[in-house]
Amino acid sequence: MTALSRILGGALTSTPFRLAATMVALYAVAAGLLVALLTWHANRELAAETLAEIRLESDDLVRSARGSDAAALVEAVRRRSEAAGDRLYLLLGADGQRLAGNLAALPAELADRSGGAVFRITPDHGGHSRLAVAERLDVAGARLVVGRDVEPRSRFVESVLATSLAGFGVLALAGLAAGLVAGRGLMARLEAINAATRAIMAGKLSERIPLAGTGDEIDGLARNLNEMLERIEGLMGALREVSDNIAHDLKTPLNRLRNRAEATLRSPEGEAAYREGLARVIDEADELIKTFNALLLIARLEAGAIDETVSPVALGEVVRDVVELYEPVADEQGLTLVAETGEAPHIEANRQLVGQAVANLVDNAIKYGGDGADQGAARECRRRIEITVGETATEGLVTIADHGPGIGTADRERVLRRFVRLDESRTRPGTGLGLSLVAAVARLHGGVLKLEDNAPGLRAILVLPKRRPGHAAS
């Protein structure tokens, strides 16, 4: 019972019910005005029509009486009075004496003036008073009243009005009831949304809002909210994964650092050993700082705002600089960097970040691109890393292609995430953040990093829009 009254109470204050009530109130006022207007108009029409009818008849009476004597008029009035119906007559002599007619007396409304009037009469045989319309004419000293009993017509108008009013009333009640039902339905569905929200706030992130399946706007809202929750849950998951990875990838070197320090402290070998130990501790700390800086930079890039440092950058120049920077390193690994920068596009970008992104890709290609290059016939070709700058109408492209083992389709997505290293043994130097950083730089510029199969090897394509999205050409 309490639940019912709560739902009912809720429905009474619900938006649909309030809307319905407001509409019904407005409707009632409009209907009242309409009925009043109709009544007034109908009565007026009725009176005018009856009067016109009366006038025709009285004219007829007067015309037929003219030229003959008064007795003829009396006779005519008397004859007409006797015919049953709604017709009313009265003929009074100059002295006020009733000469003929079926009206008992001159109505008070017509006592001291000629013309038409609406009045009530009480029939001779008693009963309810009836509504009548009459006109008074003064003919040769006599007073003639011709009228009509309009009670039935008036009744008809009234009954039409009464029916309309009843109809309006029923409609109003139906409207309120519909509002109440709609309100209850809405309340129930909102309550479902609220219940889901409360569950989510209590920590049950997998909770979803039930859909009614009607495809209406509330379902639309629920679907959007569910999609939002899906995205939030996904982000939370990613965040958890990142913090787990951070914990692992920072704790491991921290632990190594601590072990080194401890071992150095324990070692009884004197100053030289201490120095050596401390130097290695510093090396470990530097590696940690590098990882930490890269992580921070990615986080900042993902928070995204570089407008102040964006300028026109000649992509080919940046690539040539990076290639020049890495050429000696590639040489040492027995690899050749082949750069085709040509007529390169200018893009709106942060030169440092684009430089760093290209450097990371080249670094990666040098680190992994040499693997497995010794097999196969076309050995010379396999020791090449091809770096190409290209462009489309709206984008600048940097392609870095190596002939190493490449990255399997399944791993291409994964390898862009933080700390993911396909080299599980982690024997090569690196933070596991290189490609994540490139992807973050691309995203920040409104571009993308694509990893493709170079058959064999990896082809990384850095796509950067020439104009920053949302920034009109200046």
Add this chain to the structure above:
Amino acid sequence: MRLLVIEDDRETAQFLQKSLKESGHAADWAEDGEAGLALARDGGYDLLIVDRMLPRLDGLTLVRRLREAGDRTPVLILSALGDVDDRVKGLRAGGDDYLTKPYAYTELLARVEALARRSAPEEQATRYVVGDLVLDRLAHRVMRAGEPIPLQPREYRLLEYLMKHAGQVVTRTMLLENVWDYHFDPQTNVIDVHVSRLRSKIDKSFERPLLHTIRGAGYMIRDGAQ
């Protein structure tokens, strides 16, 4: 050199004071921005080391006020912030160099000494000479013991930077910033390979090496044994 360290972390400041003293410099310390600005204004220091985030008056405003007053004392800004444009903001405010925490003391010292040198008037030198190695900036030519040494353009600029700071430690980051204009850590130590190539050209066939590797710090070009 007389330096002023404006840094609100007591331990960092004391570490810097002690280390700078060991390196042969004198360093005063101010704990907040206002005290730092007052000291800097009438202290006659050779160089200021300014933390970016300071109580009472932040580091950037402090530098801006100094510059507005016409003070050209070199300023090294230290910052824990690593935003993409923080360096730009720091240099725009009037800082001469920008170092992100955490840093190695050797890096800081190398930068301090490079900054002090930069403010010295010999900036416009047309020739750098270290022992029998001569770099002629007008002719764009390098000679050792009278013999011309052909260098790639980047090798030339690398040597030019090293010789400009002859006798001082130059770190890998400083080389990357000043010779290549990159402000990031490359994952591989690319600089080492470039330096060793340069070394093979200027030192290899000569008895006395001039380009030295300073362990845990960077490189130094100088005449004379280690």
